Amino acid sequence: MPQEFTSPILSVENVDLGYGALQVVTDVSLHVGAGELVGLVGGNGSGKSTILRAISGMITPFGGRIVFDGEAIRAAAPHQMAARGLAHVPMGRQLFPNMSVRENLLVGATLPAARAARARSLEEVRALFPELDAHMDAPAGQLSGGQQQMVAIARALMLRPKMMIMDEPSIGLAPRLVKDVMAAIRRVAHTGLPILLVEQNVKQVLAVCDRAYVLENGRLALEGSAAELQGHPLVRKAYLGL
Amino acid sequence: MLDLAIFIQNLANGLLIGGVYALIGVGLTLVFGVMRTINFAHGDFVVLGMYGAVLFDLVFGFDPYLSLLIALPVAFVVGMVVERAILAPIADAPAESSLLATLGLSLIIGNLLLLTFGGEPRSVQVPYASDTVRIGEVNLSVVLLAAGAATTAMIGALYWFLERTERGRAVRATAENRLGAELVGIDTRRVQSFVFGMGTALAVTAGVTLIPLLFATPTFTGAIFTLKAFVVTVLGGLGRVGAAIGGGLLLGVVEVLGASYFLSEYRDAYGLLAFLLVLLLRPEGLFGKTVKRV
Ligand SMILES: Nc1ncnc2c1ncn2[C@@H]1O[C@H](COP(=O)(O)OP(=O)(O)OP(=O)(O)O)[C@@H](O)[C@H]1O
Numbered sequence: 001m002p003q004e005f006t007s008p009i010l011s012v013e014n015v016d017l018g019y020g021a022l023q024v025v026t027d028v029s030l031h032v033g034a035g036e037l038v039g040l041v042g043g044n045g046s047g048k049s050t051i052l053r054a055i056s057g058m059i060t061p062f063g064g065r066i067v068f069d070g071e072a073i074r075a076a077a078p079h080q081m082a083a084r085g086l087a088h089v090p091m092g093r094q095l096f097p098n099m100s101v102r103e104n105l106l107v108g109a110t111l112p113a114a115r116a117a118r119a120r121s122l123e124e125v126r127a128l129f130p131e132l133d134a135h136m137d138a139p140a141g142q143l144s145g146g147q148q149q150m151v152a153i154a155r156a157l158m159l160r161p162k163m164m165i166m167d168e169p170s171i172g173l174a175p176r177l178v179k180d181v182m183a184a185i186r187r188v189a190h191t192g193l194p195i196l197l198v199e200q201n202v203k204q205v206l207a208v209c210d211r212a213y214v215l216e217n218g219r220l221a222l223e224g225s226a227a228e229l230q231g232h233p234l235v236r237k238a239y240l241g242l
Numbered sequence: 243m244l245d246l247a248i249f250i251q252n253l254a255n256g257l258l259i260g261g262v263y264a265l266i267g268v269g270l271t272l273v274f275g276v277m278r279t280i281n282f283a284h285g286d287f288v289v290l291g292m293y294g295a296v297l298f299d300l301v302f303g304f305d306p307y308l309s310l311l312i313a314l315p316v317a318f319v320v321g322m323v324v325e326r327a328i329l330a331p332i333a334d335a336p337a338e339s340s341l342l343a344t345l346g347l348s349l350i351i352g353n354l355l356l357l358t359f360g361g362e363p364r365s366v367q368v369p370y371a372s373d374t375v376r377i378g379e380v381n382l383s384v385v386l387l388a389a390g391a392a393t394t395a396m397i398g399a400l401y402w403f404l405e406r407t408e409r410g411r412a413v414r415a416t417a418e419n420r421l422g423a424e425l426v427g428i429d430t431r432r433v434q435s436f437v438f439g440m441g442t443a444l445a446v447t448a449g450v451t452l453i454p455l456l457f458a459t460p461t462f463t464g465a466i467f468t469l470k471a472f473v474v475t476v477l478g479g480l481g482r483v484g485a486a487i488g489g490g491l492l493l494g495v496v497e498v499l500g501a502s503y504f505l506s507e508y509r510d511a512y513g514l515l516a517f518l519l520v521l522l523l524r525p526e527g528l529f530g531k532t533v534k535r536v
């Protein structure tokens with residue numbers, strides 16, 4: 001595996017995470033290599049979003065460390081992690097609902113480096129999400145849930161990031177739209193962008209990702225290639241309902 | 243018997259005064275938009291502008307509109323410093339902390355003014371105070387026209403900033419979704435102090451513009467204008483610049499028409515009456531959209 005030889009873009013090393021005195025994630029290690037689409041799955045409250053928050057610098061690990069692009073993440077505001085090339089597509093999309101789709105995308109390229117390449121990024125992103133073309137001038141809040149998720153991903157790409165992390169992009173979407181969004185994520189991954197995809201929808205994630213980690217009650221229960229996990233009895237029983 | 247010329251004149255006066263109220267309301271609404279906190283010291287910043295003009299008049303004999311050139315940048319910097327020093331450190335504390343902090347700020351500003359200038363009412367007498375311009379049958383006061391010109395320029399500049407500049411777009415993004423803005427790389431803390439500076443500058447501009455028209459006292463006038471700012475933003479619908487402008491114009495017209503056709507000593511009460519009616523009949527504000535969240 002080539003990514004074993006190059007250093008990963010993201011490595012989470014034995015982190016303990018929590019809020020105040022409450023620890024919710026214990027001794028979790030994971031990594032994402034160049035060009036990989038990696039899944040992080042687990043049930044409600046298992047600590048998935050907490051891990052993403054730590055990667056974005058919103059919370060500081062109690063123990064362990066997180067290295068992004070060769071540098072340890074310290075307590076930093078999220079905007080500083082964005083400046084380092086990390087795109088975070090958050091839970092609930094967090095769009096600017098009264099701004100047009102175009103403006104949402106333009107805001108995505110606010111940082112100086114991204115701004116310099118804004119016109120090119122906009123073209124690339126529109127090519128990747130042709131379904132947004134008809135809605136560029138509509139307020140983002142008026143789009144369907146699936147389209148809004150596309151806008152959220154497209155906005156994050158405008159940053160020209162080195163890596164993308166996504167929190168439950170399929171939540172609240174009708175099954176057909178979940179397929180569309182997953183296909184869109186697959187397209188983004190094909191551009192070579194490393195992605196860490198957090199989901200509860202285990203079946204959909206294992207269908208698109210290269211590798212995945214399974215989190216249970218704040219600890220890693222399993223990890224492996226998508227094919228391995230799809231065949232694993234525990235995954236089949238607990239998450240795929242087979 | 244309603245004389246049309248007098249009615250038009252009252253309407254024009256109401257709109258001109260309302261423009262100044264709009265400035266005040268826009269400042270409050272902008273600050274609320276990005277900080278999600280009501281600034282209880284907003285009216286005191288208006289009064290700070292008034293006393294600034296009084297001071298420039300006493301010391302240098304400056305015309306209030308001339309002193310605006312100095313007051314505006316100073317107010318902006320003062321607002322930014324106040325935000326950094328007082329509000330930023332408690333940004334993550336429960337919401338009522340910043341509310342209480344602005345309330346405390348209001349008390350401090352009012353009492354510092356009282357200490358410096360004493361309690362007697364102050365104004366700035368401009369030589370053109372009673373000059374008017376005659377358009378057809380309608381007489382318009384030069385002071386009010388100057389106020390109208392100043393507010394139009396300020397609001398025009400504000401719109402240009404918000405809609406046409408990169409930083410303005412970052413401000414709007416922060417107001418619409420702070421987390422979303424932060425994740426695309428916007429330093430929303432900086433946006434907050436910047437916007438607080440803008441809000442302060444708008445309030446101070448309004449104060450400087452109004453001082454030839456009224457007498458100010460250190461604490462009472464501040465409370466009145468904080469109240470007016472609430473009325474303006476609630477009339478329009480909190481959190482939207484266009485709505486605050488509409489609310490300001492409406493408040494000006496209601497006050498002036500009320501004062502000229504009913505009892506003039508209840509001038510401030512007509513605005514409150516309109517406010518109560520709107521709250522009862524259309525709580526989302528006259529120009530507010532039904533709130534939609536993503
Ligand atoms: N801000 C917070 N303060 C205190 N506890 C929190 C906070 N956010 C999350 N938690 C707790 O941390 C645990 C893990 O939450 P987290 O949001 O990371 O789970 P999750 O795997 O993302 O779940 P879901 O699939 O429901 O989004 C939960 O028990 C939750 O109650």
Ligand SMILES: [Mg+2]
Nearest residue numbers: 048049050091
């Ligand atoms: Mg979550």
